[in-house]
Amino acid sequence: MSFSKNLVYYKTEAEVEFMKKAATLVSKTLTEVAKMLKPGVTTLQIDKLCAEFVKDNSAIPSFYNYRGYPHHICASVNDVVVHGFPNDIALKDGDIVSIDMGVILNGWHGDHAYTFVIGEASADTMKLVNITKESLYKGIEKAIVNNRIGDIAFAIQEHTERKHKYGVVRELVGHGLGKNLHEDPNVPNFGMRGTGMKLKENLVLAIEPMINMGKKDVFTDSDGWTVKTKDGLPSVHFEHDVCVKRGKALILSDYTIIEAAEQANPNLTPSAVISF
Template sequence: MIQTKTNAEVAIMQENATTISRILAEVAKILKPGMTTLEIDKMCKDMILDEGGIPTFYNYYGYPYNMCTSVNDVVVHGFPNNAPLKDGDIVSLDLGITKNGYVGEHAYSFVLGESTPENLQLVRVTKESLYKGIEKAVTGNRIGDIAFAIQNHTEGKFGYGVVRELVGHGLGKTMHEEPNVPNYGKRGTGAKLKTNMTIAIEPMINLGKRNIYTEKDGWTIRTKDGMPSVHFEHNVCVKEGKALILSDFSIIEAAERTNSNLNTSYHDVPEDK
């Protein structure tokens, strides 16, 4: 059953989502080659606990870490590990907090140091597609309108691979509620959007083909062709006329710009260029 939230519930979710944004901003200030994703996992766990929350991901269906750290060809659900990050890596961090009975969780992709124009374009276009989808998350539209907007901007304009097996979702007292929110689809199809539905919109876009596989650990999902993948995610509340974005990338982007180890050059490239 698709649930709508009261304004008070939405306010709690916005506070939680913004907490995750602030935590990711703290990571953005210090992220650099040589760090390990296991260090980041511990840092984020400690910050969530300091906020009086619980790491949502830990032991979720048996997931053994506090966050997902997906590097380069890992699409999502990458395990934190002791491998030092390298210059040129694309690092997608996905993190959640449960506090006051509700979940806030979202993802952001960072670029360490020098990277190829192709990789930087993929990061930029994937982030753009997230906002294209959010523009359609308004009362009276349908899930397919969000899905089409993301697919059209990534696959339609740039020929990228849009992952089919993994989708966005409803969000609330648990991390996954109805409805599913795919990143591909037809306009005018799917569930109708109602005011105060809360959803996670999260394009997962591959530089190469859309095909993926799951490693033997049962969690880590990689591109079949070994090409990079990028993941951005916002928590969103459906409203009339314009969606309310519950998470806040602006504080992450501001932190990125203070860190010379991160490549933010794609921020300043005009859309579709």
């Protein structure tokens, strides 16, 4: 999702810790998803699991009713880029599904996403999944004090579009995060180095490459939310919550627990594990 509040907030160290707890709860919820995914599961079942897990952990699912969104998570399968509605269609072998979700914990938002591969996917699909995940970390490497938003954007575009000829979605971007689900600045996945807002310490960003196997072009379905690739080819979405620091960014969300569950589930093909 990408709605701007025209606000830039720098957090205190204590507030960053609160945000880390919120981001980690999203990670823990996605870990539960990784444990239950298999052919035959529906995204409505995933939605129910996530809503219950978040509420059981004294938090609020932040997507539900946000700007009228009717579900607790976004579940985007295959050619759906983002904002896919959960439904009762059974996932099948070879599907890829991005689960994007947010929580409000102690007044602070966590918001991130992970793309899972059900069963065995094609080599081309696995390459797209891994390159997109790699590009997320390429962008995070640039989320340091005195760099600019364009440095993050360029790093993602360089790794995906320029090196591998994938389509980088233009209409949807990452964003600031805090007591609001969407704050300024916007964080595109394309752009020029040295441009955009200068990054200062304790700015928290949701960095989220949305990368298409084919062309960059997308359209919004008749439900007003579901964004799909125009050419019908797969799209992949990964997202981390990141705090700008000096020298090295601080990742607030935690893929390691998701990856461990993913690797332990014989019904999933794990994506690359990337150290940071």
